[in-house]
Amino acid sequence: MTRGKGSTGPVWALGTMSGTSLDGVDAAMIRTDGETVIETGPSAYREYTTEETATLRAALGHWPGDDLEAAAHVVHRAHLDVLSRFDGAEVIGFHGQTLAHEPRGRGTHQLGDGAALADALGVPVVWDFRSADVRLGGEGAPLAPFYHFACARSLGAEAPLAFLNLGGVGNLTWIDPRKPGPADEGALLAFDTGPANAPINDLMTERRGMPYDEGGALAARGRVVEGALELFLEEGYFLKVPPKSLDRDDFSLMLDLVRELDDADAAATMTAMSAAAVMRGIEHCPAPPERLLVTGGGRKNPVLMAMLAAGLDCPVEPVEAAGFDGDMLEAQAFAYLAVRVMRGLPTSCPGTTGVRAAVGGGEISRPGAHSRRRIG
Ligand SMILES: Nc1ncnc2c1ncn2[C@@H]1O[C@H](COP(=O)(O)OP(=O)(O)OP(=O)(O)O)[C@@H](O)[C@H]1O
Numbered sequence: 266m267t268r269g270k271g272s273t274g275p276v277w278a279l280g281t282m283s284g285t286s287l288d289g290v291d292a293a294m295i296r297t298d299g300e301t302v303i304e305t306g307p308s309a310y311r312e313y314t315t316e317e318t319a320t321l322r323a324a325l326g327h328w329p330g331d332d333l334e335a336a337a338h339v340v341h342r343a344h345l346d347v348l349s350r351f352d353g354a355e356v357i358g359f360h361g362q363t364l365a366h367e368p369r370g371r372g373t374h375q376l377g378d379g380a381a382l383a384d385a386l387g388v389p390v391v392w393d394f395r396s397a398d399v400r401l402g403g404e405g406a407p408l409a410p411f412y413h414f415a416c417a418r419s420l421g422a423e424a425p426l427a428f429l430n431l432g433g434v435g436n437l438t439w440i441d442p443r444k445p446g447p448a449d450e451g452a453l454l455a456f457d458t459g460p461a462n463a464p465i466n467d468l469m470t471e472r473r474g475m476p477y478d479e480g481g482a483l484a485a486r487g488r489v490v491e492g493a494l495e496l497f498l499e500e501g502y503f504l505k506v507p508p509k510s511l512d513r514d515d516f517s518l519m520l521d522l523v524r525e526l527d528d529a530d531a532a533a534t535m536t537a538m539s540a541a542a543v544m545r546g547i548e549h550c551p552a553p554p555e556r557l558l559v560t561g562g563g564r565k566n567p568v569l570m571a572m573l574a575a576g577l578d579c580p581v582e583p584v585e586a587a588g589f590d591g592d593m594l595e596a597q598a599f600a601y602l603a604v605r606v607m608r609g610l611p612t613s614c615p616g617t618t619g620v621r622a623a624v625g626g627g628e629i630s631r632p633g634a635h636s637r638r639r640i641g
């Protein structure tokens with residue numbers, strides 16, 4: 266950042282997200298002091314080629330020390346490509362690509378080298394956002410909730426509301442916007458609801474050679490098979506008290522449950538499973554949210570959105586209804602978190618990840634420094 270040490274004024278931050286859908290890299294700028302979002306800036310998307318997605322897919326489940334050269338190259342090249350399109354960023358929040366996530370086991374692994382990006386771009390990079398939280402007993406995910414809190418405050422909301430991200434995995438953030446800060450007790454409850462788009466995408470790839478069910482067109486032609494849905498809901502995960510998080514493929518059983526169904530019924534049933542997982546999640550909230558704002562690619566699936574609206578007692582709307590950009594909210598979140606890390610502010614707390622105490626997770630790499638300072 267160009268500002269002097271100890272400065273707390275707003276800066277332009279650039280954030281990236283390469284999510285579990287493995288479809289591409291989102292990048293977006295915001296101007297923030299790490300608490301309030303002053304304004305949003307430009308954004309860009311760099312799609313992975315089919316070959317790049319295949320390389321990343323082959324790397325899923327792998328840990329540092331494994332041979333990940335090809336996947337690391339894909340992540341570096343795609344991020345450099347999209348980040349080079351921006352001017353004026355004073356700090357970059359680089360999420361990397363999650364390859365494996367076992368917070369109660371081997372840890373969490375986001376592929377990518379923030380130090381190399383800082384050198385290549387000449388801008389400080391904050392990265393490895395999740396490890397410090399996991400080391401302190403947290404789930405390491407979800408991390409967007411502190412940003413959701415800032416968004417809720419910007420709306421002037423006075424009653425609890427929730428953000429739902431329908432990416433590869435689904436995650437929910439319940440917010441009490443009357444609390445002064447995100448780390449205050451009772452301000453946030455956040456967790457992964459269950460699978461969202463990833464298993465539907467896998468079905469579409471396997472059966473139709475397509476990356477996803479565009480507009481929910483296939484699901485709209487099918488019928489939901491209740492028996493399969495009930496078996497799905499027997500999964501212990503839904504009863505588990507949050508915070509809790511998932512790896513992309515933790516629910517691979519979904520594909521097995523629809524194995525015998527025709528394509529349309531399988532798509533409809535899997536879409537209903539993703540919606541039902543959210544409904545189960547909402548039951549864990551301390552109070553019913555007065556509205557549910559949906560971000561992530563799943564908000565573009567009208568079948569999924571209609572199932573949610575039918576099963577919940579509050580309005581279910583894309584975040585655009587509240588003036589946000591649902592394609593870029595997560596990238597903006599990592600811009601926001603980068604500024605918080607630079608300023609020594611926490612990025613997660615017991616209500617969002619189950620971490621023992623509020624923690625600022627992330628490494629800071631400055632251009633040319635070739636050394637990393639760990640925060641948190
Ligand atoms: N028009 C559409 N119709 C139906 N589904 C869509 C549409 N557009 C996107 N999607 C779904 O959204 C997915 C992408 O969502 P998103 O970019 O939010 O995921 P992600 O950021 O990779 O995941 P995560 O948040 O889990 O890390 C696509 O893979 C697809 O399944």
Ligand SMILES: CC(=O)N[C@H]1[C@@H]2OC[C@@H](O2)[C@@H](O)[C@@H]1O[C@H](C)C(=O)O
Nearest residue numbers: 363366406407408409432434436595
């Ligand atoms: C370990 C990991 O990468 N988790 C992702 C994933 O994708 C959605 C959901 O699972 C969420 O927990 C998280 O991403 C969002 C951006 C988050 O941290 O808020």
